[in-house]
Amino acid sequence: MIKVAPSILSADFVNFERDIKMVEKNGADLLHVDIMDGMFVPNMSFGWTTVAAIRPITNLFLDVHMMVQNPERYVDQFAKAGADLIGVHVEATSHIHRALQMIHNDGVKAEVVINPGTPVSQIEPLLPFVDQVLVMTVNPGFGGQKFLPQMIEKIQLLDDLKKDKGYDFDIEIDGGVNDKTVVDCYKAGATVAVAGSFVYGADDPAAAIASIHNATR
């Protein structure tokens, strides 16, 4: 069964506490926190002070996705704020290995993220060092976009590399995920599913989370 990470990008920003506790009570396995800088992606969300405010109100694992240019500038702040995992985009820095090392040095799990236009070969040298790979299944920056099925091939390739080389990382998918699109991703090797609008836009968020779990049993 895949793990479900509701994305608070689709929550009510003035009711974060209510919306986070709601998914925690209703089957979320972790919480996805999208950081957007208005530069790497054409949208802004929030920063480490928000992560610090969220940390004491939930026991959920905080999966922090930095859509930030030169993320190494801010990795320490997000670690200090209470992130359990920090994801950095390979496209956002010339020093991706250093950024991942910084995350580990802060005692936090490290994730490398690839955009839809980026091939798996670009992160192959990093695979022995990461705890998670995030395959973006939409172009990052906004919730509510349509899932890109061409990304399934990348998930399969990552899973093959994992098995062939004995690597140990989770494969996360993010963008347009629902109880239908998740199925082939799970079959290809995805282990964690981010879902924003599918969960927070649902009349019954508990049923939405359960439907992703049930579709991947």
Ligand SMILES: O=C(CO)[C@H](O)[C@H](O)COP(=O)(O)O
């Ligand atoms: O990283 C993101 C956007 O860049 C979000 O996590 C993602 O879009 C989730 O939203 P939805 O499930 O509605 O597609």
